[in-house]
Amino acid sequence: MDIIQRNFFRIMCSGAFATPSSLEAMSAFKWRRLIQMVEAQQVMPIFIHGIERHAMDEGLNLPETIIAEIRDKHEERKTLVERIPKSVRLSNTFLNRRLKKVIYNELHSIDTSTETLDLLKIIVSNSETMFTRGMNLGGIITMGEYLRTRGNKVDFVKLDNWLKALRLYAMAELQGNVLISVFGFEEDEIPFVSKSDSNAYQLTLRSISDLAKDTAHEWHFRQNAVGFVKNNSAVLHRNARRSLRYIRYAPLETTSNFVSNFVRSLSEIEE
The missing domain is CATH 1.10.287 (Helix Hairpins)
Structure with missing residues (x-):
């Protein structure tokens, strides 16, 4: 991992989970490369929050011109509730029907668990984004925040059964392993992770290094x-x-x- 990636992850960890760390001083060129990664991953609000936490850090030598650009791009980060997908779908017709049935049955159950449904929606949404754009760090961070703030209300037995029925258990486990390998989560914080996956770390590195940003103007x-x-x-x-x-x-x-x-x-x- 190079200095740009190290600083990127440290700022993300600080901005999302208040993880203490120290930054390494970089040239203006390298800071701009880091900003490109932030924009490609669409995590500018988390980056800004992380920068604020490192305000007294000697390694935070951001040039004034870049600081001005960041201020222009400042946007309020959505609350956790606002970041939970309202609706989700799967590309496979058979699995999508099964997903709709899971959601419908749970909403009409006598012991409905909205927290478990919320976590399922986050995992499904992250998976679909990863298939198309690569690792979705914003969504992974949302999942981590949800686990830490509302995980005690999630029925993980139900979640396990749903993920297996939807054939997404391995994808959920991969996302959990990103939280562990990149953001310092403990294994016991993510009950649906049964085994470590070293590939999670490498996939994340490859994704943040890919600065080719999808846009609405891109044609196939x-x-x-x-x-x-x-x-x-x-x-x-x-x-x-x-x-x-x-x-x-x-x-x-x-x-x-x-x-x-x-x-x-x-x-x-x-x-």
């Missing part, structure tokens, strides 16, 4: 002036690589997600 297929369809092969290859990283954790949903995105790209051909 485009129709040229004479009507022929051409594709943005770089985007397709990149998304395929991202999907393959997680296929060992959720083969059915990973494949369905990629195919779904591929088909949607065809339907969104621009003139």
Whole structure:
């Protein structure tokens, strides 16, 4: 791990979980690279909070020009409740029907556990984002905060059964291992993690180092002036690589997600 990544993780840990640490001084170029990582992961509010916690740190040598840019991008971080997905879906039709049934049955149960449903939604949302864009640190942090503040109200027996039925247990375990390997969580804080996964750390490093940011203007297929369809092969290859990283954790949903995105790209051909 290089100095940029070390500082990135230290600031994230401080901003999200108040984990004490010391920063290492960097050049303006390296600070800008770090800001790129923050923007790619869409965790600017957490970064700003982390910077505030390191205000007296000698290693925090941010140039004034970068500080001014950060102030311009300042936005209030959503509360934990606001960050819980209101609705979630899976790309695989069969598993999505099963997900809807799980949610419906739980909401109409005599012992409904909204906290367990909330955690399930966070895990599902994180998984779908990871299949498409790579590691979702903002969502992983939300899961960590939820576990630490409301984990005592979660029915982990129910959650385990749901995750297994949805074939997402390994994905949930991967997300838990990111909390352990990157953010310093203890194993007993995450009951659905039964074994450590060294790959979680490497996947996270690869994701934050990938500064190719998805935008709404990015196209997969485009129709040229004479009507022929051409594709943005770089985007397709990149998304395929991202999907393959997680296929060992959720083969059915990973494949369905990629195919779904591929088909949607065809339907969104621009003139």
